[in-house]
Amino acid sequence: MVEMNLNRRQFLKLSGAAAATLAIAELGFNEKQAYAKTKEFKIARTKITPTICCYCGVGCGILVHTKNNTVVYTEGDPDNPINEGKLCSKGTTIRQLYTSEKRLTKPLYRAPGSSKWVEKDWDWMMETIAKRTKAARDASFIEKENGVTVNKTERIASLGGAALDNEETYLLAKLMRGLGVVYLEHQARI
Numbered sequence: 748m749v750e751m752n753l754n755r756r757q758f759l760k761l762s763g764a765a766a767a768t769l770a771i772a773e774l775g776f777n778e779k780q781a782y783a784k785t786k787e788f789k790i791a792r793t794k795i796t797p798t799i800c801c802y803c804g805v806g807c808g809i810l811v812h813t814k815n816n817t818v819v820y821t822e823g824d825p826d827n828p829i830n831e832g833k834l835c836s837k838g839t840t841i842r843q844l845y846t847s848e849k850r851l852t853k854p855l856y857r858a859p860g861s862s863k864w865v866e867k868d869w870d871w872m873m874e875t876i877a878k879r880t881k882a883a884r885d886a887s888f889i890e891k892e893n894g895v896t897v898n899k900t901e902r903i904a905s906l907g908g909a910a911l912d913n914e915e916t917y918l919l920a921k922l923m924r925g926l927g928v929v930y931l932e933h934q935a936r937i
């Protein structure tokens with residue numbers, strides 16, 4: 748037998764909850780059905796978009812419910828053969844990627860030697876990354892090694908992430924190999 752120490756407030760709360768459950772059961776209420784109905788109201792008239800969880804290499808399927816261009820609910824995709832509707836605790840809270848106040852919505856740049864992040868626009872960011880990648884590659888490009896053509900750079904490395912899909916990974920590998928990058932890795936393999 749399990750002993751419980753309850754104060755008056757906890758006791759009243761508990762007996763109230765028990766009475767409510769009994770009353771619901773006696774009235775012929777099906778708790779599970781009632782819960783399913785509440786969930787239905789929440790996602791009524793939402794647009795559903797299937798996607799893949801970006802957190803790890805398992806790649807669980809997620810359904811994203813949006814209303815007026817805002818994410819209102821996310822849940823495991825029951826039709827996805829990987830997770831069949833189930834999600835781990837990280838996947839369950841994936842909506843926070845969109846709703847969190849800490850989410851970055853603009854590119855931030857920290858200049859070499861600086862301790863400050865500054866907002867930059869996407870065009871500036873993309874152009875700067877491209878220019879610096881090209882400069883680093885050209886300055887380190889090795890055409891031949893011991894008489895053998897190698898066409899490589901050892902000053903750039905690429906690390907793919909689980910959020911990349913097949914097509915993105917293919918393009919990234921093509922780009923990196925085109926530049927002569929030999930340190931080509933993927934998070935899911937490490």
Ligand code: SF4
Nearest residue numbers: 800802803807835838
């Ligand atoms: S839901 Fe969990 S297990 Fe599934 S991909 Fe996301 S992080 Fe990985």
